Amino acid sequence: MAETIKKISYTSGQLIVPHHPKIPFFPGDGIGEEVWQAARQAFDAAVAAAYGKNRTIEWIEVLAGQKALASGHALLPDETLDAIREYRVAIKGPTMTPVGGGHRSINVTLRQALDLYANVRPVRYFDGVVAPVVNPEALDVVIFRENTEDVYAGIEFAAESDDCQRVEQLLKDMNCNVRPGSGIGIKVISKHGTRRLIRAAIDYALDTGRRRVTMVHKGNIMKETEGAFRRWGYELAAEAFPNTAIAACDLPSQEVPFTPGKVVLDDVIADAMFQELLLRPSRYDVIAAPNLNGDYLSDACAAQVGGLGIAPGANIGDGMAVFEATHGTAPDIAGKGIANPCSMMLSGAMLLRHIGWHDAAARIDKSVAAVLKSGRMTTDLAAKREHIEVLGTDAFGAAVVEAINS
Numbered sequence: 001m002a003e004t005i006k007k008i009s010y011t012s013g014q015l016i017v018p019h020h021p022k023i024p025f026f027p028g029d030g031i032g033e034e035v036w037q038a039a040r041q042a043f044d045a046a047v048a049a050a051y052g053k054n055r056t057i058e059w060i061e062v063l064a065g066q067k068a069l070a071s072g073h074a075l076l077p078d079e080t081l082d083a084i085r086e087y088r089v090a091i092k093g094p095t096m097t098p099v100g101g102g103h104r105s106i107n108v109t110l111r112q113a114l115d116l117y118a119n120v121r122p123v124r125y126f127d128g129v130v131a132p133v134v135n136p137e138a139l140d141v142v143i144f145r146e147n148t149e150d151v152y153a154g155i156e157f158a159a160e161s162d163d164c165q166r167v168e169q170l171l172k173d174m175n176c177n178v179r180p181g182s183g184i185g186i187k188v189i190s191k192h193g194t195r196r197l198i199r200a201a202i203d204y205a206l207d208t209g210r211r212r213v214t215m216v217h218k219g220n221i222m223k224e225t226e227g228a229f230r231r232w233g234y235e236l237a238a239e240a241f242p243n244t245a246i247a248a249c250d251l252p253s254q255e256v257p258f259t260p261g262k263v264v265l266d267d268v269i270a271d272a273m274f275q276e277l278l279l280r281p282s283r284y285d286v287i288a289a290p291n292l293n294g295d296y297l298s299d300a301c302a303a304q305v306g307g308l309g310i311a312p313g314a315n316i317g318d319g320m321a322v323f324e325a326t327h328g329t330a331p332d333i334a335g336k337g338i339a340n341p342c343s344m345m346l347s348g349a350m351l352l353r354h355i356g357w358h359d360a361a362a363r364i365d366k367s368v369a370a371v372l373k374s375g376r377m378t379t380d381l382a383a384k385r386e387h388i389e390v391l392g393t394d395a396f397g398a399a400v401v402e403a404i405n406s
Contacts, residue, residue, distance in 0.1 A: 005018045006018055006020055006021055006022045006058060007021065007022060007086065007087055007088070008021050008023075008087060008088040008089055008355065009088070010088060010318075010319030010320075013318075013319075015088065015089075015319070015354075015355060015356070017355045017356055017357075019054060019055045019056075020055065020056050020057075020058060021057060021058070021087070021089075021355070022057075022058045022059075022060050022087055023057050023058070023059060023060065023087060023089055023090060023091065023351075024059075024060045024061070024062045024080075024083045024084055024087050024090040024091075025040075025059050025060070025061060025062070025090060025091045025092065026061065026062050026063060026064040026065065026067070026080065026090075026092050026093065027061075027067075027092075027093040028064070028065055028092055028093025028094045028095045028325070028329065029065045029066045029067075029093075029094060029095050029096045029329040029331075030094060030096065030328070030329025030330050030331045030334040031093075031094070031329060031330045031331075031333060031334050031339035031393075032065075032093030032094050032095070032325075032329065033093070034334070034335075034337065034339050034341070034393045034394075035093060035325060035339050035340070035341040035343070035344045035393060036093050036341075036344060037393075037394070037397070038341035038344075038345075038393050038394055038396060038397025038400075039341045039344035039345045039347075039348055039397065040059065041397050041398075041401050042341075042345050042348070042364055042367070042368075042397060042400045042401055042404065043057065043345075043348045043352070043360075043364070044056075044057070045400075045401045045404045045405060046349075046352070046360040046361070046363040046364045046367075046404050047352070047357065047360045049360070049363055049404050049405055050357070050359040050360040050363055051357075051359070051360065055357065055360075060083065060087070062077075062079070062080040062083045062084075062090075063077055063079070063080055064076050064077070064080050064092065064095060064106055065095040065096065065106060066096065068080070075095075075106055076106050076109050076110060076113075081110075081113050081114065084110075084114060084320065084322060085114065085320065088319060088320055088321070089320070089321050089322075089323075089351060089354065089355060090321075090322045090323070091322065091323040091324065091344075091347065091348060091351055092110075092322060092323070092324045092325075093324070093325050093344060094324075094325050094327055094328050094329045094330075095107065095329065096329045096331075107315075107324070108152055108154070110315070110322060111147045111148060111152070111315050111322075112148050112152070114315075114317060114320050114322070115148065115317045115318070115320075116147055116148075116315035116316060116317040116320060116321065116322060117146065117147050117148050117193065117196060117197060117200075117316075117317050118144050118145070118146070118147060118196075118197055118200045118201075118315070118316045118317070119143075119144070119145040119146075119147045119294065119298075119313065119314070119315055120142065120143070120144055120145075120204075120313065120314045120315075120316055120350075121142070121143040121145065121294075121298040121301075121302075121311065121312070121313045121314075121326065122141075122142045122143075122311075122312060122350070123139060123140070123141050123142075123143065123298070123301040123302055123304075123305060123311055124139070124140045124141075124305065125137045125139060125140070125305040125306070126305070126306070126310055126368070126369050126372045126373070127369065127372065127373045128372045128373040128374070128375060128377070128388075129305065129306035129310060129372055129377070129381055130306065130381070130385045131304060131305050131306045132303065132304065133278065133304050135281075136304055136305045136306070138281040138282045139277065139281035139282075139301060139304050139305055140281075140282075140285075141277075141281075141284050141285060141286065141287055141301060142204065142208075142210070142285070142286050142287070143286075143287045143288075143289065143294055143297055143298050143301065144197055144200060144201040144204070144286065144287065144288045144289070144294070145289055145290075145291060145293075145294025145295060145297075145298060146189075146193055146194070146197045146289070146290050146291050146294065147291065147315060148193060148291075149188045149189055149190060149193045149290070149291060150187060150188065150189055150225075150290045150291035150292050151185070151187070151291055151292050152291045153186070153187075153188040155185065155186040155188065156183065156184065156185035156186070157183065157184045157185075158183060159181050159182055159183040159184075160181060164182075164183065164184055167184050168180075168182070168184065171184075187222070187225050188225075189225040189226065189228060189229050189290055191228070191232050194228070194229050194232040194233060194236075194290075195232055195233075195235075195236040197288055198213075198215070198232070198233040198236045198237065198288055199236060199240060200316070201213050201286050201287075201288040202237060202240075202241055202244075202245055202263060202265070204286060205263045205285060205286045206241075206244060206261070206262075206263055209260070210263065210285035210286050211259075211263060211264060211285055212263065212264045212265075212266065212283075212284060212285040212286065213245075213263055213264070213265050213266075213285070213286045213287075213288060214265075214266050214267065214268055214273075214284055214285075214286070214287050214288070215229065215230050215233045215265070215266070215267040215268075215287075215288050215289070216267070216268055216269075216270050216273045216287055216288070216289040216293050216294070216297060217229050217230045217267060217269065217270060217289070217290065217293065218269060218270045218271075218293070219231075219267075219269070220269055225290075226270075226290060226293075229290050230267050233265070233267070233288065234247060234265065234267075237265045241263075244261060244262050244263060245262070245263055245264075245265050246262060246263070246264050246265065247264075247265055247266070248264050248265065248266035249266075251264065263286075270289075270293045270296075270297075273287075273293075273297065274296075274297070274300060277297070277300070277301060277304070278304070281304070298311070298313075298326070302326070306381065307380070307381075308326050308327040308328075308343060309327055309340035309342055309343055309378070309380050309381060310340075310342045310343065310346070310372075310381075311326045311327075311343055311346075312325075312326065312343055312345075312346035312347035312349070312350050313325070313326040313343075313347055313350075314347065314350050314351070314354070316354070321351070321354055323347040323348065323350050323351040323354075324347055325343040325344040325347055326343050326347075327340075327343055337392045337393050337394060338378060338379045338380075338392055338393060339378065339393045340377075340378040340380050340381065340393070340396070341378075341393055341396060341397055342368055342372075342378075342396075345364055345368055345397075345400060346364070346365065346368060348364060349361040349362075349364040349365050349368075352364070363404050364400070364404070366403075367400045367401075367403035367404045368400055370403045371396065371399045371400055371403055375387065375388040375389055376388065376389045376391050376396070376399055377389075377390070377391065377396070378390070378391055378392070378393065378396050
């Protein structure tokens with residue numbers, strides 16, 4: 001009997017993926033449509049090369065961003081959220097967020113509405129790309145950034161507003177000094193949010209054979225939020241992974257031996273971590289951090305290997321995930337056909353791996369790497385080196401498809 005089910009389902013903590021699933025997408029704003037079209041060709045080619053006609057993806061466009069507004073909808077319509085809930089897995093392009101005013105980030109709303117609590121950002125070097133450090137290949141990390149709390153909780157009060165003055169007075173009553181005229185934001189880090197993020201990071205490290213999970217925090221100053229993040233992480237590891245997660249403090253030295261089936265858990269203060277990743281990048285494997293620390297580290301690590309144009313990302317919750325290009329909308333080059341589709345392509349590879357289609361995912365990763373290594377790249381990467389072939393968005397996409405099919 002031919003398969004008729006086309007929805008990914010979630011049972012007993014596992015995704016159940018049919019051979020021909022429907023997956024929602026929205027291209028995003030600015031360069032989004034261009035990079036999506038190039039990436040989609042790579043996705044379909046990789047699936048066909050890996051599985052023939054036995055597996056396919058039916059892409060369903062949903063509305064968000066400026067395209068949604070132009071159609072008379074909200075920036076992130078309820079129908080879009082409902083579609084992602086129904087089909088479980090989606091992919092998106094970059095969406096515009098005004099700075100200092102206007103509407104709230106679509107990304108933030110999406111992550112919170114769907115409880116996509118882990119922002120997962122693998123960062124690795126691709127041979128042929130010019131990077132600002134001497135040995136960019138030494139960095140190969142996966143960052144797990146908490147996605148719903150900390151600054152993303154969005155609890156703040158405008159300076160001199162009635163609500164802000166009430167909060168200011170409350171703080172003064174608690175012997176906390178607040179300079180008059182301050183805007184006030186509240187940092188929220190919960191035990192629940194921390195434990196599920198650290199669990200996801202440790203699970204990932206064990207599943208992929210990585211040797212170390214490092215919690216990055218500012219617990220030396222903010223002891224009851226970021227310090228609690230560290231404390232709750234160690235507690236979770238001891239309770240949930242008593243035989244597989246080893247606290248680094250229990251080891252005789254800082255050098256972490258690789259032991260199959262086990263992972264070492266340690267922690268580093270946030271400001272020190274930036275130096276560590278520059279001086280000793282090969283020491284680190286999986287990084288788990290509260291929202292703001294993880295945001296800074298994700299972009300800084302991407303810069304070490306050549307930029308956000310080659311950095312994929314995912315927002316993952318329990319039974320639901322949205323994959324995304326990590327760069328911005330780049331309105332200054334939109335419509336010119338020169339945008340870099342690598343981030344979208346590599347995010348799609350993450351999606352395929354997430355649904356268990358590892359062969360197709362590997363074909364995308366290897367083909368993107370092969371094209372870049374051959375000296376063919378888009379202008380953002382080409383501007384940093386000589387003797388290369390500059391490709392437009394569509395041409396780069398075609399080169400990746402050719403590599404997939406070769």
